[in-house]
Each structure stands twice: as C-alpha cells, then as structure tokens.
Amino acid sequence: MAVGCIYGLVALGFVLIYKATELVNFAQGDLLMLGAFVAYMAVIWWGLDYWLAFAISVVTVGAFGALLDATVLRKVIGQPQFAIVMLTIGLGAMFRTFASVTWGSEIYTLPTPFSGVWQVGGVTLSHQYLSIVAGTLILCGVLYAFFNHTRIGVAMQATSQNQLAAYYMGIPVKLIFSMIWAISAGVAAAAGILLAPVTLIDINMGLAVALKAFAAAVLGGFGSIPGALLGGIIIGLIELYAGATLPEGFKDTAPYIVLLIMLIVRPQGLFGTLARKKV
Amino acid sequence: MRFVFKTSYAQDIQIFRDRVDASWYGLLGLVVIALPFLMSEYYVGETTWVFIYALCGLSLMVLVGYTGLVSLGHAAFLGIGAYAHAFFLKNGIPWIPSVVLAVLITTASGIIVGLPALRMTGIYLAIATLAFSVIIQEVFSRWEYVTHGFAGMPVDKPVILGVSFADDRAFYYLCLFFLVLALWLTRNLLRSPTGRAWVAIRDSEIAAQSMGVNLAIYKSIAFAYSAALMGLAGALFAHKIAYLAPDIFTILLSIQFLLLVIVGGLGSLHGAVFGAIFVALLPPVIAILRDSIPASMADAAQATGIGIIGMLGDAVGNFLKKPGVEAGIFGLILVLVILLEPLGMYGRWIKIRVFFSTFPMYKRATFKRQRTYMRSERLR
Amino acid sequence: MSIFQADSLSINFGGIKAVDGVSFDVEQGEVFTIIGPNGAGKTTIFNLVSRIYEPTGGKLVFNGTDITNVPPHRIAALGIARTFQNIELFEHATLLQNLLLARHAHKRSGFFSELLFLPSVRRMELEHREAVEKVIEFLDLQQYRDSFIVNLPYGVRKVTELARALCTDPKLLLLDEPSSGLNVEETDDMAFWIQDIRDLLGITVLMVEHDMSLVSAVSDRVMALNYGRPITTGTPGEVQSHPEVVRAYLGG
Numbered sequence: 051m052a053v054g055c056i057y058g059l060v061a062l063g064f065v066l067i068y069k070a071t072e073l074v075n076f077a078q079g080d081l082l083m084l085g086a087f088v089a090y091m092a093v094i095w096w097g098l099d100y101w102l103a104f105a106i107s108v109v110t111v112g113a114f115g116a117l118l119d120a121t122v123l124r125k126v127i128g129q130p131q132f133a134i135v136m137l138t139i140g141l142g143a144m145f146r147t148f149a150s151v152t153w154g155s156e157i158y159t160l161p162t163p164f165s166g167v168w169q170v171g172g173v174t175l176s177h178q179y180l181s182i183v184a185g186t187l188i189l190c191g192v193l194y195a196f197f198n199h200t201r202i203g204v205a206m207q208a209t210s211q212n213q214l215a216a217y218y219m220g221i222p223v224k225l226i227f228s229m230i231w232a233i234s235a236g237v238a239a240a241a242g243i244l245l246a247p248v249t250l251i252d253i254n255m256g257l258a259v260a261l262k263a264f265a266a267a268v269l270g271g272f273g274s275i276p277g278a279l280l281g282g283i284i285i286g287l288i289e290l291y292a293g294a295t296l297p298e299g300f301k302d303t304a305p306y307i308v309l310l311i312m313l314i315v316r317p318q319g320l321f322g323t324l325a326r327k328k329v
Numbered sequence: 330m331r332f333v334f335k336t337s338y339a340q341d342i343q344i345f346r347d348r349v350d351a352s353w354y355g356l357l358g359l360v361v362i363a364l365p366f367l368m369s370e371y372y373v374g375e376t377t378w379v380f381i382y383a384l385c386g387l388s389l390m391v392l393v394g395y396t397g398l399v400s401l402g403h404a405a406f407l408g409i410g411a412y413a414h415a416f417f418l419k420n421g422i423p424w425i426p427s428v429v430l431a432v433l434i435t436t437a438s439g440i441i442v443g444l445p446a447l448r449m450t451g452i453y454l455a456i457a458t459l460a461f462s463v464i465i466q467e468v469f470s471r472w473e474y475v476t477h478g479f480a481g482m483p484v485d486k487p488v489i490l491g492v493s494f495a496d497d498r499a500f501y502y503l504c505l506f507f508l509v510l511a512l513w514l515t516r517n518l519l520r521s522p523t524g525r526a527w528v529a530i531r532d533s534e535i536a537a538q539s540m541g542v543n544l545a546i547y548k549s550i551a552f553a554y555s556a557a558l559m560g561l562a563g564a565l566f567a568h569k570i571a572y573l574a575p576d577i578f579t580i581l582l583s584i585q586f587l588l589l590v591i592v593g594g595l596g597s598l599h600g601a602v603f604g605a606i607f608v609a610l611l612p613p614v615i616a617i618l619r620d621s622i623p624a625s626m627a628d629a630a631q632a633t634g635i636g637i638i639g640m641l642g643d644a645v646g647n648f649l650k651k652p653g654v655e656a657g658i659f660g661l662i663l664v665l666v667i668l669l670e671p672l673g674m675y676g677r678w679i680k681i682r683v684f685f686s687t688f689p690m691y692k693r694a695t696f697k698r699q700r701t702y703m704r705s706e707r708l709r
Numbered sequence: 710m711s712i713f714q715a716d717s718l719s720i721n722f723g724g725i726k727a728v729d730g731v732s733f734d735v736e737q738g739e740v741f742t743i744i745g746p747n748g749a750g751k752t753t754i755f756n757l758v759s760r761i762y763e764p765t766g767g768k769l770v771f772n773g774t775d776i777t778n779v780p781p782h783r784i785a786a787l788g789i790a791r792t793f794q795n796i797e798l799f800e801h802a803t804l805l806q807n808l809l810l811a812r813h814a815h816k817r818s819g820f821f822s823e824l825l826f827l828p829s830v831r832r833m834e835l836e837h838r839e840a841v842e843k844v845i846e847f848l849d850l851q852q853y854r855d856s857f858i859v860n861l862p863y864g865v866r867k868v869t870e871l872a873r874a875l876c877t878d879p880k881l882l883l884l885d886e887p888s889s890g891l892n893v894e895e896t897d898d899m900a901f902w903i904q905d906i907r908d909l910l911g912i913t914v915l916m917v918e919h920d921m922s923l924v925s926a927v928s929d930r931v932m933a934l935n936y937g938r939p940i941t942t943g944t945p946g947e948v949q950s951h952p953e954v955v956r957a958y959l960g961g
Contacts, residue, residue: 074452125668131451132399133667136591139584140663147657155652253653261463261580268456303467306460313457314445338838341805342831514824521823521830525810528802536797539759540877541785541814550820596801 052179053248054286055186059241060263061270061278062193063234068272070206070230071123073134077142078238079260083253084145085111085239086246087153090160100162104243108236115235116228123231124224146253155253160246182244189240190279193233197275206230262289265309271319280320342520344513361505365498373497379609380504381565386589386601386608387511388558393587394595395524396551397531398446399455402462403586406556408469408578410435410563415484415573416475424489432560439556443549462580469575482573494568504565511558512598518554519598527551581656588659592666594675603674611662612655619649712737712913713881718757718767727753729937730767735881740907740914742924744948745934746958751917752794754934755883758915759791760784771881785814790879792870794886794917798858804869805854808844811876812837844875848902864895871902875910882906884916888923896923903927921949921959933958 060078067075085107092103122141126134162178197203209216209223216223242255249255266285270277285305292304312319333347345351365373385407392398413434417427442461446454469476476482486495487503494500518524526547529537534544567573585608593604626642629635648654670677684691711734718731728750735741743751756762758769760781769777771787779787790811799807815837818830845851848868853861858869867890874882887903888896900923906912918924924931924945931948933940935957941948948954 122664122668129667129671132393133591133671135399135452135455136587137664137667139587140660140667143584143656143660144664147651147653147660150653150657151648151651261459264456265460268453272452303464306463309460310445310457310464313449313453313460317449317453338835338842339831341838342834517824517826521826521834522810522813522816522818523820523823525802525806526813528806529799529810529813532799532801533797535761536793536799537810538761538781539785539791539797540811540873541782541816542810543780543782 052182052286053245053289054283055182055279056241056245056259056282057263057266057285058279058282059186059189059237059244060259061266061282062190062275063237063241064263064267065270065272065275065278066230066234066237068267069275070209071227073123073131074138075234076135076138076260077145078234078263079256079258080142080145081111081115081235081238081256082242082245082259083149083251083256084114085235085242086160086251086255087149087158087242088239089243089246090158090251091153093161094158104240107243108239111239112232112236115238116232118235119228119231120224123227142256146256149253158251160243160251162247178247182248185240185244186279189237193237193275196233202226202229262305265305267319268309269312269319274319277320344516344520362502365501370497373501375609375613377497377501377504377569379605380501380508381562381569382589382609383508383602383605384504384511384558384562384565385586386593386605387508387515387598388555388562389586389590390593390595390598390601391515391518391527391558392551392555394590394597394600395519395531396527396548398548398551399451400458400555400583401455401587402458402460402465402580402583403555403559404578404580404582405462405465406435406439406559407563407566407582408465408575409438410560411567411570411573411578412469412476412482412563413560414564415482415567418484419482424487428561428564431564432557435560435563436553436557439552439554439559440549442556443552446552447545447548459580462578462583466575466578469578476573476575479575484567484571484573486571487568500568504569507561507565511561515558515598523547523550585659588663590673592662592673594673594678597675599678600673600675603678607674611659615649615655615658619646622646622649711735712772713758713915714768714770715754715758716768716770718754718764718769720753720757720762720764720766726937728757728764731934731937731939732767733932733939733942735913735915736929737913738907738911739929740903740916740927742916742918742928742931742945743934744918744921744924744931744954744958745940749934750937751934752885753937755791755885755917758784758883759789785811785877785879788878788880789883790874790877790881791883792874792885792887794889796866796870798866798869798873800858803855803857804850804861804872805841807858807869807873808841808876809837811873812840812878814877840878841876844872847875847905848872863890864892867891867895867899871899875906875912879912881913881915884914884918886917886919888918888920896920899923900926925949 060082063078063081064075067073067078088110089103089107092098092106093100098106118141122137123134126137162181197206205216205221205226208219208221209226241259245255245259262285263282266281267278268281269284270279270281285308288304288308289301293301296304335341340347345354364376368376385403388406389400389403392400392403410431414427414431417430418424422430442458445457449457470478472478473480486493486500488494489503494503519527526537526542529540529542530544530547530551538544570577589604589608590600591604592607593602594600623642623646626645627639630637630639630642666673672679713735714733716732718728719726720728731750731754733741743754745751753762757764760776760779760783764777767777768775771789774787776784776787776789799810802810816833818833822830845854848871850865850868850872853865853869858866861869867887871884871887874884884903887899891899903914903916904927907914916928928945930942931945932942933948933951933954940953940957941951943951949959
C-alpha cells in the first residue's frame with residue numbers, strides 16, 4: 051500500500067507534465083533514482099542529516115528538471131509527440147549511465163530516522179511505511195493548494211491547451227513549463243528518497259517503478275491528478291493482492307494485465323476525458 | 330545536377346527511380362554479395378547482425394514510420410518468433426514449415442495486440458504495447474514446456490532441405506536473402522493502395538475515413554504485417570544468437586529498435602537499413618574505442634610530451650569500461666538525433682545529396698518542417 | 710429529382726443542440742449552399758452527412774438509400790466526398806499520393822496481390838493514375854505533383870483539398886468553406902471551378918460558405934441557418950433579402 055503511494059507520486063509527476071506540456075516524460079523514474087542517489091550522497095559521503103539531505107535532493111533534482119526543460123525540451127516544442135517521448139527515453143538512459151559512473155553500479159542503502167513500529171489495534175505498522183504514506187499526503191496537500199488556489203495553476207492549464215495563445219496573453223509560458231518540470235522532478239526525487247529504504251538504491255530502481263506508475267497514471271486517467279494518486283494506490287493494492295493469492299509470477303504482471311483491460315474497456319481511465327479532433 | 334525526366338506513369342510506380350539509380354543499387358548489391366569473401370569471419374558475423382536488425386527495423390518502420398502507430402514493446406514479437414521457431418525445430422519440424430509456422434503465430438499475436446489498438450490513440454497505444462511486452466516476457470519465463478524458462482534454450486544452426494547453413498558465410502547469404510525479400514515485399518505494399526492507406530492513417534485518420542479507408546482493417550493489417558516481419562527476424566535471430574533466454578527480449582531491446590528507426594530516419598526503407606548499421610555496429614565500435622583511445626592518446630602524449638592528453642585518454646577509456654555505458658551512449662545519440670537531425674541518417678543523406686545536386690543554390694529552408702503549436706492540431 | 714435528403718436531423722453535444730431538426734433536399738445537379746453565422750451548425754451538418762458524427766435524431770437519405778447508420782469509411786464508395794474547413798491533407802505525403810489515396814474507395818486489389826505487386830495491381834495503379842491526372846489537369850496542379858504538402862502554400866492546399874475530393878469520383882460533393890483564406894483572384898478561380906464541376910462534371914454540390922459574392926455567383930439555392938435551426942430556404946436573392954437572415958447574419 052505504501053509502495054502504491056510511491057507509484058501514485060511518480061504517476062503524479064507524469065500527469066503534471068502531461069497536463070501542462072502534453073508530453074509524457076519517460077525519464078520520470080530515472081529522476082526518482084537520481085533523487086535517491088543525491089540523498090544517499092549527502093548522507094553517506096558528506097555526513098549530513100537525513101532531513102537536510104532530503105531537502106537538498108528535492109531542490110537539486112527539481113532545479114535539474116527545470117534546467118532540463120530550459121535547455122533541452124524547449125528546443126523540441128512543436129515537434130510530434132513521438133519524437134519528444136523518445137527524447138525523454140534517451141535522457142533516462144543517460145541519467146542511468148551518469149548514476150553508474152558517478153556513484154557506482156551496486157546496491158546501496160540509505161539510513162533513515164524511521165525505525166521501529168507502531169502497534170495499532172493488532173496491526174503492526176512500520177514507521178518506514180508510515181513515513182511514505184505521510185509524505186505522500188503532505189506532498190499532495192501542498193500541490194493541491196498550489197494548483198487550485200494560485201493564478202499559476204490556471205496559467206498552467208492555459209498553456210497546456212494552446213501554447214501560442216498563452217504567449218499572446220502574456221503568460222510566461224517558458225517559465226511556467228520550467229516550473230512544472232521543477233515541481234515534477236522534485237516530487238520524483240521525494241518519492242525516490244521515501245522509497246529508498248524499502249527497495250534499496252540502485253541504478254535501475256527508477257525503471258521498475260516508472261512502468262508501474264505509468265499503469266497508475268493510465269488507470270486514473272492521464273489528465274487527472276487525483277486520478278494518478280488513486281491509480282497508484284490501486285496498482286499497489288493489486289500487486290499486494292496478486293502476490294498473496296495468485297501463483298508465482300503474477301505479482302509482477304497483474305498490474306499490467308489490469309492496465310491492458312482498462313485500456314480496452316475505458317481508455318480514458320477513471321477520471322480522464324477522451325480528446326477528439328475537431329474538424 | 331541530374332534531373333529525372335518522366336515520360337510515363339509507369340516510371341512513378343517502379344521500384345527504382347530510373348536506370349541510373351537502379352545501377353547504383355545493383356552495384357551495392359554486388360558489393361554486399363562479395364563482402365564475405367573480402368572480410369574476416371568476425372565481420373561477416375557482424376554484418377549478419379546488421380541484416381537481422383534491419384529486418385526488425387523494417388518491421389517497426391512499417392508500424393511506426395508509415396502507419397504512425399507507436400509500439401514500445403516490439404521485442405516481444407521477436408521473442409515469440411524466436412521461441413516458436415526454436416520449439417518447432419526441437420520437435421522435429423523441418424526448417425521451412427517451422428519458419429512459416431513461427432511467422433503465422435507471430436502474425437496472429439500481432440493481430441491480437443492490434444485489436445485493442447483500434448480503439449486507442451497515440452500514447453495509450455504505446456503504453457498498451459509496453460504492458461503487452463512485459464506480460465509476454467513473463468510468459469517466456471514461466472512457460473517452461475515451450476521455452477525452458479530461465480534455463481535457456483539452445484538453438485542449432487539451420488539445416489534447410491538437407492543443406493547445412495552452419496557456415497557463417499552461408500548464414501550471411503540466408504539473412505541477406507530474407508532481408509532483400511522483405512524489402513521487396515514492403516516496397517510493393519508501399520506503392521500500392523495499402524501503403525497509401527497506412528500513410529493516410531498516420532497523417533489524418535478522419536480524412537482517411539472520408540476517402541474510404543477502413544481504419545480497423547488497415548491498422549490490423551499494419552500490425553499483422555509488422556509482426557510477421559518480426560516473426561521472420563525472430564527465427565533468424567534464434568539461430569544467430571544460438572541460445573535463447575527470456576531476459577533477451579526486454580523493453581530495452583524494444584527501445585533499441587525504436588532508436589534504430591529514429592536514427593535511421595522515420596518513414597523510409599533506407600532508414601531501417603541505415604539504423605540497423607548504426608545500432609549493430611555501435612557496440613563493437615565502443616569495444617574497440619575502449620582500448621584504442623587510451624592507447625593512441627598515450628602515444629600522442631609521449632610524442633608531444635603533453636601529459637594531459639594521456640590522462641584524458643585514460644579517463645575516456647575508464648568511462649567506456651564502466652558497465653551500462655552502452656545504454657547511456659545510445660541515449661545520448663538518441664537525444665542528439667532528435668535535437669539536431671529529426672529526419673535521421675537518411676534525412677541527412679538526402680540533404681547532402683540535394684546540397685550537391687543543387688549547388689550553389691542549396692537552401693536550408695527546403696527541409697524546414699512545420700511545427701504544430703495547438704493541441705487540437707496534434708491529435709489525429 | 711432530389712439526390713439527397715436530410716430529414717429532421719438533430720445532434721446534441723452535452724446539453725447544446727448543435728443541430729436541431731434541420732430538413733432540406735438537394736436536387737440532382739444543383740449547387741446548394743448553407744449560410745449562417747459561426748456556430749450555427751453548418752460544419753456539424755457536414756460531419757453528420759459524412760458520418761463522422763452520430764445524429765441523435767433524424768434521417769439521411771442519399772440516392773434513395775438510408776445512410777443514417779452507415780460507417781464513415783463507406784460513404785466514399787457510395788459517392789459522397791467532402792473537403793475540410795481546416796484542411797485535412799496528408800501532410801507528409803506528396804500531392805500525387807494524396808490524390809491517389811482518394812481513389813481508395815474504388816480499389817479492387819487484394820492484400821496478397823499487392824504484396825507481390827502482380828501485373829493486375831500494376832494495371833490498376835496506372836488506371837488510378839489516369840483518373841487522378843484528369844483532376845490535376847482540371848485544377849491546374851501539374852507543377853505541384855511531387856511536392857510534399859508541408860511545402861505547399863495555403864492557396865494550393867485548398868485547391869488540393871478540392872482535387873482530392875474530386876478524385877473519389879463523387880456524385881455529391883460537400884465543400885466546407887472553399888474560399889476561406891483565399892484572396893480575390895483565387896476565390897474567382899474557385900467560383901469558375903465550382904460552376905464547371907456542376908456543369909461539366911455533373912456533380913451535385915452542397916456547400917458551406919461565408920463569402921456572399923461567391924454564394925450569389927454560384928448557388929442555385931441557399932439555406933440560412935442559425936442556432937442549429939433553418940431560417941429560410943430559397944434562391945440566393947430571396948434568402949439574402951429575407952429580414953430574419955439580415956438581422957441574424959448579414960447585418961444591415
């Protein structure tokens with residue numbers, strides 16, 4: 051269930067970028083991986099406090115995301131969606147190699163201040179898992195407030211519909227895109243740090259999560275933020291259930307089977323809307 | 330500057346533009362046929378890989394480049410073809426029927442994947458193919474009766490109608506034959522109504538429908554034909570790699586194929602071949618550079634007395650020796666191609682040709698593409 | 710003898726009645742124009758006729774056959790062709806390929822014969838080419854044959870839309886704002902072509918148009934539409950002087 055929250059967070063990142071810029075960022079999982087590694091570096095190499103490391107990682111990766119948008123993504127505005135998707139795939143591969151070269155290709159652990167358990171009515175909840183759920187809730191709360199109660203949120207919607215018109219309306223489109231990327235990357239980094247104690251840090255941690263987060267985003271509906279979270283939790287639950295009840299091997303594929311069924315039956319997901327070309 | 334004069338309608342539907350083009354390709358053909366006698370065995374093997382990759386690229390090019398349906402999981406079809414063929418061979422079925430069966434099975438799975446695709450657009454289709462690929466990979470691992478699971482499955486060299494193709498050169502010609510056959514068949518489709526219907530679907534589904542194109546049928550045909558080519562490639566792949574395992578047919582392999590068609594140049598048959606040359610030859614090239622760059626830079630450092638050059642060479646060599654570097658380099662090239670040359674290698678080749686043939690009146694604007702800024706324009 | 714009838718045609722989008730009980734007849738061999746302010750439902754009617762939208766009510770009859778439930782890809786074979794207001798050409802194909810594609814409805818070759826490019830396929834390809842060349846000559850598009858649509862100027866693209874619709878060998882041609890974006894000279898050319906289409910090719914034309922001079926010059930009958938409902942139908946002169954039409958649309 052906690053892992054489902056992580057899927058939800060990453061899916062959130064996907065949906066954020068998609069809603070604003072209409073492109074799917076296949077490197078989201080790798081940003082998660084970078085976030086985890088930066089935090090690891092801060093704690094293990096530099097000996098900093100966990101929370102400080104958390105903050106540093108989120109800010110750094112967020113800034114990196116904005117930089118990515120400003121330098122690379124800006125150049126491909128207007129190109130067909132497929133090209134941009136492939137671009138993010140290529141970037142993801144580059145991030146993985148960068149991580150391999152900078153930090154090494156083994157598995158690393160991140161020490162956290164969450165140890166111990168709570169006994170609540172006969173159910174044992176580890177602090178680790180609670181931290182993930184809590185972290186997710188806090189992040190979502192902050193983001194919700196940001197998008198629905200600031201002018202920037204509205205501006206972001208406008209730019210996603212028609213970039214050219216948004217320019218004419220005086221909306222600083224490029225700045226907004228970079229901000230969205232920063233937020234999305236920061237969220238991914240936070241998810242990575244929260245996930246690190248559970249799955250341990252290695253280069254490919256992002257890939258596995260990203261795939262399932264994709265399923266989550268589609269399940270919830272690609273244009274819907276609450277949908278992404280709900281989708282993530284559902285996927286997490288499906289995994290749990292499949293692992294416990296179904297034969298070996300279904301644990302990994304069950305989410306994808308559900309995804310396929312969803313795409314066939316209701317492609318817009320639970321909350322999304324299907325767009326249609328107007329002639 | 331050579332201008333091709335058209336004197337009959339037939340000229341527009343023949344395979345080669347005119348006699349000059351045809352003779353160039355004929356020359357290329359002779360060179361390719363003669364190569365095994367001029368190269369060492371290692372290079373013959375590498376070029377065979379190029380042919381197999383080109384078949385894969387052709388398959389993906391038909392689906393993505395011409396029909397505009399993005400598939401992120403095409404390696405799954407390669408695996409289905411490979412495992413099916415290996416399984417049939419193991420059970421005593423002769424080579425030709427085995428390949429035919431493998432192709433049929435892969436085609437069927439292509440149609441099955443294509444069915445839900447009829448209702449999905451763009452990114453949803455891509456994700457569906459991704460999900461399909463993951464599921465199929467799991468099936469490869471679990472269906473031990475057919476695939477031997479993680480234990481792997483050895484595949485012998487082909488024996489066709491009693492003739493052994495175990496020799497590298499013989500296998501080279503076998504793959505070359507199938508590549509040329511596939512190129513010819515695909516070219517035929519592309520100059521017929523079917524190929525035009527595919528391009529129509531890519532560029533504007535609504536207009537295609539208004540002109541009488543049954544979307545469901547042609548999308549299914551695209552999936553089926555693409556899968557068929559992959560099935561054929563899979564059979565040859567199985568022989569070449571000699572030992573099948575489930576962890577060969579990963580998403581990373583699918584992405585490599587996509588890289589192939591993008592770098593080669595979307596929307597052209599040449600692109601599949603160019604891309605295949607690139608993707609097949611890059612790993613060996615990296616392997617060579619790993620050792621030769623530090624070595625040659627060390628020599629240069631000694632010769633010129635500038636120590637830094639040697640250190641740089643060592644640094645590059647160390648970088649190239651790290652695990653997982655190949656994927657990163659592929660990623661970098663993908664990014665560079667999309668940023669700098671979206672038309673790919675074939676596009677660059679055309680630009681160079683046009684430059685020389687129209688010199689000095691070459692204009693960069695000839696190839697400037699229209700950008701779409703409105704979301705509604707980007708839907709199809 | 711009416712070649713096409715729309716009978717109480719309606720469609721709702723959510724709560725909005727985009728087209729509300731529209732009925733009209735188009736006679737064989739005439740040019741019938743629909744005018745009205747933006748948002749009146751004109752293009753929606755076209756989309757209903759070419760079966761891209763499903764009507765929520767009403768009937769469409771073409772050449773005696775009820776086409777209300779025909780799938781969109783069948784109308785070309787039935788003999789209805791259309792152009793699109795915002796140009797739906799196949800951008801990354803040549804003009805020639807665009808026009809050849811329009812012959813798809815008359816395709817008679819199977820997949821496997823195309824795969825091997827049998828002589829029968831070759832023969833049919835050449836026949837299609839001949840048919841397309843007639844249209845190219847009619848509209849003077851020879852010099853653009855091998856150009857990619859992305860490289861063509863807007864005026865030429867509009868004409869290509871028309872050419873492509875003609876290549877389907879239609880009996881009824883739907884023109885959606887044929888003169889939008891064209892200058893005076895190009896609009897004059899368009900007027901001549903529409904008249905030739907009616908007189909020389911014998912094709913019935915159903916048109917949506919805003920340019921009143923083009924409407925008066927070319928149309929046999931006009932229907933004015935507002936808020937999804939017809940105001941009046943008649944000759945261009947009658948409709949343009951109808952007080953309701955003047956108030957809703959023409960101003961004055």
